Amino acid sequence: MQKLLGNTIDWLDRRLGLRSAFLPILTHPVPRGLGWFYVFGSATLSMFLLQIITGICLALVYVPSASDAYTSLEYLNREQPLGWLLRAVHYWSASGMVVLLALHATRVFLMGAFKYPRELTWLLGVGLLFTTLGLAFTGQVLRWDQDAYWGVGVGAAMMGRVPVVGPALVHVLLGGANIGGETLSRFFGLHVFVLPGLTILLLVPHLYLVVRQGISARPRAGKPVDPRTYDAEYAAELAAGEPFFPYDFTKDAIFSACCVLVVFTLAVYFGPKGPSGPPDPTLIAAEPRPDWYFLPLFALLALSPPEMETAIMLVMPVVLVAVLVLVPFVAGKGERSPRRRPVAVLFVLVFFVIYGVLGYLGNVAPWSPDMNAWSGTPVPERMVKNLTPAQLQGAAVLQNKTCRNCHALDGEGGRRGPDLTSVATRLTRDELIRQVIQGGGNMPAYGQQLSPAEVEVLVSFLTTLKPDGEPRPHAGDVAADQ
Ligand code: HEC
Structure with missing residues (x-):
């Protein structure tokens, strides 16, 4: 039996040459002493794989039509054996993917791992951040409940304010003038074809570059990156390094396994999210809430004075993208250690404090106004x-x-x-x-x-x-x- 297996593998390998292609990747040297901070990227990848597997299973049952989407989710929740678990794992691993991606990006930023020669890896990562958020946004719309309906409304309102092409963009996004059946088909297409495809398209070169440029060594204060000398220094670091497999591979595998375990525990304990009630645009009293990652944005829009909404909706995303894209070009050289980069540390702290506070407010601030406040006021x-x-x-x-x-x-x-x-x-x-x-x-x-x-x-x-x-x-x- 074992011999047969060995022969089959040999037969395949003589034709595919996978061993010579992939063994070097597993055994390539990495710097010593990387520690546990380097595990978030591979864990994000594990979550993405979990998303793909559960997502394909869900797509087999889910009906992307305005009249049946809600019922098909209820069917998954109540009738289909383990359908609820499938939905729950899909939801919680999506949250896990966002969390781990944030940790990975923060780690890379704080340790200056985006500096020479890894600028392109960072840019592809920024792209992956946005496709992931896109997946999260389009995913919650597929629930096609009250939250979804308002989410699309807010998204459309943001796009509608883009000068000149705004109304056309809204038309393309909604598949018509109104939120309706076509809108759901659009979001389904985006969520299961376009965005996963884009994610994979960015992920492959991202991983290729990780292997090609090697994993950055731990930053040391007082050892700045200088493109003229860096390559030689890194080569010396690798010469004294250790093979990726089994040492660091094991850390990655253990942490990923823990993440999957946490996702399953949360899924079993809390179950799937929603659907929260059939969508009904006339239900004014409904208090819609987006999924947690968008709560800060939701709070920002709910609390900002109407005159500022356009500025926030239009300017903020552009500034955010610009900052992320410019980071490796503005700070592509010099100190990597967070101890020597107080501005970078402050930036991360301020970002997470604002995100946290807004997220908290998003949970308590009503999106809809107080519906009794002015009812008694007569027309002038x-x-x-x-x-x-x-x-x-x-x-x-x-x-x-x-x-x-x-x-x-x-x-x-x-x-x-x-x-x-x-x-x-x-x-x-x-x-x-x-x-x-x-x-x-x-x-x-x-x-x-x-x-x-x-x-x-x-x-x-x-x-x-x-x-x-x-x-x-x-x-x-x-x-x-x-
Ligand atoms: C939950 C809040 C809410 C309620 C209740 C509401 N509206 Fe509106 N209304 C809005 C918003 C927000 C806009 C701006 C829409 C936009 O930006 O396209 C708007 C826009 C309008 C406009 C267009 C104004 C303009 O200058 O473009 C009219 C007219 C209007 N509403 C009438 C009404 C009437 C009549 C009622 C009661 C039957 C009503 N609204 C109830 C939130 C509300």
């Missing part, structure tokens, strides 16, 4: 003067249907949406109808909550909202309105 008197009976009724609908909790009139009211005092100078009647019925850009759709007659009178009231100087629509227009 000057706005109801000289109105037709239908328009007056519209003012009453505005009053009763919680619009004021998000919208101010004459500066009084909620701040989530724009002040409506002079909305009729901005929007046409058709646009007003669409906004009320379909919502959009963080506003819930009121189509199901208002009768056609209520929408009619509400919009005819909204069309009167113009500054005093401008002519109000007179009786003739109103008749045409109705």
Whole structure:
């Protein structure tokens, strides 16, 4: 039996040459004394493999259609044997992947391992960070529950603010003007084909470079990186090094195994996440929460004053990408030891403190405004003067249907949406109808909550909202309105 196996392996190897291709990788020398800080990268890879395996199994059952997605997840949770475990492991290993990736990137940054000659490895890693976050974001949308619905809404609102191409981008992302069945198909395609493909496409050269450039030695204070002498120094380090297998390989394997064990324990103990209730854009009272990694962003948007939202949504991601991309070029030489790089250490500390505080606030700050805050505030008197009976009724609908909790009139009211005092100078009647019925850009759709007659009178009231100087629509227009 053993002989047969040995013969088969020999037969294959004579044709594939795998031994000569991969043995050197396993036995290549690495610097001595790497310690346990170097295990996070391979553990991230293990989580990614776990994601792929559980993800393929999930895709066999999951139905990416707006009407059936929710039911298929409930089916996995309740009917399919061990379906709940599959979902739970997929969810918890996703969290694990984000955590380990953050640890890996932090370790590389603090130990200056991105410096010469490993700048490209770092850049590919930055790409991997964003594909991972993309996978996390698109993944939570596939749950297609209330959280998902709002998540897409926020994502679309961010994209919609990109100058010039924003609206087109939103159209591409949503697969239409609204969040609907096409949106889910898009996110499914992104989550199971595009983003995993991109991740693998970046991962292969990342790993190739790790092997080619070798694992950086532990940083020593007072031994800066100088591209003119570094290669010789590193060669000397390797000459005195040890083979990767079995010493460091074993550390990687032990730590990865522990991570997988932790993921399974969490999965069994806490079970899968959601789905949290069928998506319903008219459920205004729902308090959606994104998965934990996006809580800080969620808090930032929920708490920032509306005037600053655009700046935060547009400028922050660009700055973040720019900083990460520029790091190896700005700091590609010099000291590697964190003891000699106080600015780098401070940067990491500040980042994690802000992330933590915002994450905490994201957990307590309501995304939706306080829905009772302004309901009792009447429509300002000057706005109801000289109105037709239908328009007056519209003012009453505005009053009763919680619009004021998000919208101010004459500066009084909620701040989530724009002040409506002079909305009729901005929007046409058709646009007003669409906004009320379909919502959009963080506003819930009121189509199901208002009768056609209520929408009619509400919009005819909204069309009167113009500054005093401008002519109000007179009786003739109103008749045409109705
Ligand atoms: C949960 C908060 C919320 C509630 C409740 C709400 N809106 Fe909105 N509304 C918004 C937001 C946010 C926007 C901005 C959308 C955007 O950026 O595209 C908005 C936009 C609008 C606009 C377009 C304003 C403009 O200048 O572009 C109109 C009109 C409007 N809402 C009317 C209403 C009416 C009428 C109601 C009640 C039936 C209502 N809203 C209830 C959040 C809300």
